[in-house]
Amino acid sequence: MRYGYWLPVFGGWLRNVADEQMPPTWDYVSRLARRSEKIGYDLTLIAELNLNDIKGVDAPSLDAWSTAAALAAVTETLELMVAVRPTFHLPALLAKQSANIDRISNGRLSLNVVSSWWAEEAKKYGVQFDQHDDRYARTSEWLDIVDAAWKRDHFSYVGKYHSVQDLVLQPKPVAKPRPTIYAGGESEAAKELISQKCDAFVMHGDSPARVAEKIRDMSERRERKNLPRMQFGLAAYAIVRDTEEEAQQEQARISDVQQNAAGYQNYQQWLANTQLEQRVSLEEYSVSNRGLRSRLVGTPQQVADRIGEFERAGVDLLLLQFSPQAEEMDRFSQTVIRPATAHVASD
Numbered sequence: 001m002r003y004g005y006w007l008p009v010f011g012g013w014l015r016n017v018a019d020e021q022m023p024p025t026w027d028y029v030s031r032l033a034r035r036s037e038k039i040g041y042d043l044t045l046i047a048e049l050n051l052n053d054i055k056g057v058d059a060p061s062l063d064a065w066s067t068a069a070a071l072a073a074v075t076e077t078l079e080l081m082v083a084v085r086p087t088f089h090l091p092a093l094l095a096k097q098s099a100n101i102d103r104i105s106n107g108r109l110s111l112n113v114v115s116s117w118w119a120e121e122a123k124k125y126g127v128q129f130d131q132h133d134d135r136y137a138r139t140s141e142w143l144d145i146v147d148a149a150w151k152r153d154h155f156s157y158v159g160k161y162h163s164v165q166d167l168v169l170q171p172k173p174v175a176k177p178r179p180t181i182y183a184g185g186e187s188e189a190a191k192e193l194i195s196q197k198c199d200a201f202v203m204h205g206d207s208p209a210r211v212a213e214k215i216r217d218m219s220e221r222r223e224r225k226n227l228p229r230m231q232f233g234l235a236a237y238a239i240v241r242d243t244e245e246e247a248q249q250e251q252a253r254i255s256d257v258q259q260n261a262a263g264y265q266n267y268q269q270w271l272a273n274t275q276l277e278q279r280v281s282l283e284e285y286s287v288s289n290r291g292l293r294s295r296l297v298g299t300p301q302q303v304a305d306r307i308g309e310f311e312r313a314g315v316d317l318l319l320l321q322f323s324p325q326a327e328e329m330d331r332f333s334q335t336v337i338r339p340a341t342a343h344v345a346s347d
Contacts, residue, residue, distance in 0.1 A: 001307060002317045003337055004043030004081070004233070005036065005329060006289075009062040010054040013237065013288045013321045014254050018055070021324040024062050026070065032325060033071050037078040039330065040337040044071075045112060045319055048083040051121045054288060065097065072105035080105060081182060083112040086142035087127055087135065092164050095149035099173045107174035111146075112202065113183040115139060115190065136189040137161070143181070143197045150178045182233065195221035200231035202319065205293035208306075212313035219314075233317035234310060237291030238328070240303050240335050247298045254323070255286045291321050300335035307336070 006013065007029050012020030022028060033044055048064035051057045068082045080101070084094060102109040115135045116122060122129035130138060141159040148155045149169045156165050173179050183194045184202040194201055201218050203211060215232050222230055241247040294310075296303050296318075307318065322328035 001311055001315070001340075002042040003040060003320065004045060004079070004317055005041060005320045005322065005325075006235075007032070007044045007046045007067070008325050009047055009064065009067065010049070010052050011059065011061070012054060012323055012325075013291070014286065014323055015054060015288070016256055016286045017254060017323070022326070024052075024060050026062070026067070028326075029062065029067065030071065030074055032329070033075050033078055035326070036329060037075055039333040040341065041078070041329070041333070043079040043081055043110075043317065043319075045081045046071075046083060048085060048088070048114065049118070049121065050088075050125050051118070053118070057120075065101075068109070069101050069104065072101050072108065075105070075108075077108075079108050079110055081110045081112050081180075083114050085114050085116045086139045087116045087122065087130065088125075091142040091145035091162055092149055092167055092169070095146045096169055098146075098179065099150060099169060099171065102173040102175055102179055103171060107179075109173070109175070110180040110182060113139060113143065113181060113198065115185060132187065133189050136185075136187075136193050140193055140197065143193075147178060147181075147197075180231070182231075191218065191221065194218070195230070196225060196227075198230070200233060200317075202233040202317075203235065204290040205235045205237065206290070207293065207295070208309040208313045211310060211315060215314040231316045232314055233319050234294060234315045235289040235291050235319045235321070236294035236296045237287045237289075237321045238296040238303065238332055238336075240296075240298070240300055240328075240332055242299065244298050244302065247302075251292065251297050255292065288321070289319075296320075300339070303336055304340060307340075 008022045009024055011024040012022050014020055036044065046064045046068050049061060052059040052061040064082050068080050071080055098109055098111065116129065119129045138161040141162045145157050145162055145164055149167055150173055153168045155167045157163060180200060181198045182200040182202050183198045185191060185194060195218055203214055211234060218230060239247045239250050241250065296306055
């Protein structure tokens with residue numbers, strides 16, 4: 001299992017807790033990233049939203065791409081998975097920008113391609129907002145151009161949404177054959193596109209049984225296309241305590257719904273612009289990315305056992321959220337990651 005975490009570019013992950021003691025500042029996130037690669041974390045996911053979905057639109061949030069470029073220069077081993085939304089970035093320019101960050105990091109950049117869902121954000125920033133299936137059609141063209149730009153020069157492409165003529169991109173990325181492309185989605189359009197053109201599938205939090213079903217479905221789609229196995233990542237909010245009772249008390253605290261929370265106003269818009277396999281309760285929405293559904297809540301042994309279930313289901317990567325980040329990331333490393341590493345080494 002690889003261990004990753006969401007970089008707290010929004011100042012936290014809890015919609016019902018105003019101040020999580022994790023400010024959205026360069027000083028805080030850079031200290032987290034440097035610390036994380038020393039205590040067993042393999043990857044950080046840098047989300048991209050220009051408005052703060054968690055704490056409310058008037059709250060600050062960090063830009064994903066300039067943050068990633070800066071982190072590339074101050075970290076050594078950490079994979080930088082940067083979220084990118086094709087409606088916000090022309091493909092050839094993003095290919096150039098990401099290739100440069102890949103070079104700065106010596107091959108540690110990857111992309112998390114995300115279909116935009118937030119119509120209000122697009123309107124505020126003057127960006128085209130397509131309907132659901134149109135967004136995925138645009139993304140398909142976008143991926144073709146980015147992939148080609150990374151691999152060859154003097155490339156031309158004419159599509160419905162994008163076109164380039166005699167494109168040259170130098171220098172190419174260090175990562176070969178290309179930086180890893182992750183993506184997630186639950187609609188048929190999303191799953192078919194991802195299975196064909198991406199390298200890894202990332203999922204919202206869920207049970208091992210449902211995760212296993214999703215992995216089986218995506219694996220079968222890949223096999224039908226004669227493509228190699230994908231990697232599979234899963235979002236999870238982690239609470240590790242000495243006793244199960246303490247862990248449950250913390251979960252109850254963070255999921256105590258307050259419908260006047262600043263982040264709640266985005267709830268209905270998010271539901272309206274996504275196509276989910278399961279409805280999301282308001283309590284679950286209190287933590288982003290349905291992280292509580294993965295149920296990494298309990299004693300170190302209980303959490304380790306749950307991780308084992310996900311490994312057997314086919315998960316390669318956990319994308320973890322913590323609050324407060326610095327303290328809980330250390331706790332998880334000391335009680336879950338290091339003991340598991342020591343066990344593997346002894347075997």
